[in-house]
Amino acid sequence: MIYLDNASTSWPKPPGVSEAMVDFLNQTGANPGRGGHRLAIEAGRTVDTARQVVAELFNAADPLRVTFGHNVTAALNFALHGLLKPGDHVITSSIEHNSMMRPLRELESRGVRVTVVACHVDGTLDPQKIEDEIRAETALVALNHASNVMGTILPVAEVGEVTRRRGIPLLVDAATTAGAMPIDVEEMKIDLLAFTGHKGLGGPTGTGGLIIGEQINHETIRPLIQGGTGSYSEQERQPAWLPDALESGTLNVVGLAGLTAAVKWIRNEGLVAIRKKLLSNRTRLTEGLQAIRGITIHGSRQPEMQTTPIAFSISSLSPSEAGCKLDDQFGILCRVGLHCSPAAHKTIQTFPVGTLRFAPGLFTSDDEIETTLSAVRQLVGGE
């Protein structure tokens, strides 16, 4: 079995992740912030360590401004619904995931004006196009760092220069890039970073969060969910301070134990080395696919503009048929279809059929890549 669906979730996880989770369940297990006993305190330390390692990974100044949630979708919803109000204007790109577009379209139905800036057919974006759309009522620029479909990286740092200069918050969806390449929120002038723990970061599902930069007055983010926080307990109103304001209910502490182990592993490996390895895997796969007649690769041809996912089409087979045969006949697991991003597929002109998507991971071996290419050649009939 060859797993090439790391853009859905990374698998296997780095060494130590499952052990950290089992250790937490067996040795600690308590609920942080819901008592003053030693196990509650230890559980609190587990969460605090997760905040610290995540903050360090992204160069965020204050770990207490790392708020945790179930996934990046929740984080984006917290940011978008929290910040935008009727009459506001938001700018986004034409290759966003539905985790960005669906809340934006919902907000649009409530009176928020949404501008979708068109990317090129390869997914690349001219940052000037973002600046050209800024108006007096622009309240937010919201972009994914890279497409989950074809892996095209957007010029977030260049856009950050613009938004910081113009005094507009920049929200970045790092679902596809966190853990796959260096992200420095200070250097890139990212005001709000939404991340997921279970893809490139190598943690378990059910983890993710929103990092709120110090330029943002966090009290301007209206909490989407209110509830128990283990603080301010004499009041029935949501606390205003971070992280509590955005962390109602019990966190996935066992998941955060695993996420910490994963992020520490990434730190030890180094994001520059990780980026190099992932790019090498991607390049080998892409070049092999490009040499097969009847295959079309979507996205930029420049490796530095790409992260891991490879979207491609086979002229003689529909994506669903090809994906099924790859699984059944060759044990190669990938995702087919629209990848929860109709916008990206419309941009790369593969809507509504969609594409196949290969997403190799850190643990994808050279042999697995060669076996995959051989399988595709057999599937297409060239071997």
Next chain:
Amino acid sequence: MCESIVFLFFSSSHAIRGGNLLQQADIAGKLMPVPRHLSSDCGVCLRITRDQQDKALEILTNGRVTIAAVHGLHERQT
């Protein structure tokens, strides 16, 4: 004079962060349930010896940990 000082925080997250920062700076701090006579909150507070107060305050402030209150504490009040 009180033997100990307790820092109260707006949330346990801040208390735990504070405890970790002090530990990294080799200041012995104990996280403990908040004494009822100080607050009705269900979280934890951070207790240190009085002689460490100024240094602890500096570390917590530099670490962006928001302190809700500082109280003296006699042992019999814990």
